[in-house]
């Protein structure tokens with residue numbers, strides 16, 4: 001049986017989102033050569049067999065970005081691609097895309113980060129998750145639907 005998750009907005013949310021943004025900025029400033037070319041191959045979940053797993057802070061930031069784009073709910077797709085990928089190949093929330101979209105780069109972008117290269121940032125995301133009452137990483141569609149309900 002599916003038990004609905006708590007979607008009540010937890011205290012300290014703004015600070016948590018500020019921390020998630022700081023984590024993303026720090027990742028961008030790491031001296032590891034990566035260049036996302038926006039080919040969107042990694043956005044094709046059905047083809048890659050991989051769906052980004054979001055901690056609660058990542059999901060909350062992504063949900064807010066989607067809401068800022070004028071959408072109230074997660075777009076529906078039936079082709080197995082990320083619901084945030086527009087038909088023209090643009091990510092609806094690129095500036096606030098989750099950590100996995102930034103680190104599990106395709107070969108063309110330089111390959112994935114080694115876990116050791118970003119372990120400290122993962123730990124910080126986990127700390128934000130705990131602070132927001134999250135249960136650890138969850139698949140992007142479900143994590144975002146819950147956050148959108150709580151906005």
Ligand code: SF4
Nearest residue numbers: 043082084085091101
């Ligand atoms: S959030 Fe954006 S970058 Fe990440 S998989 Fe979805 S469309 Fe691609």
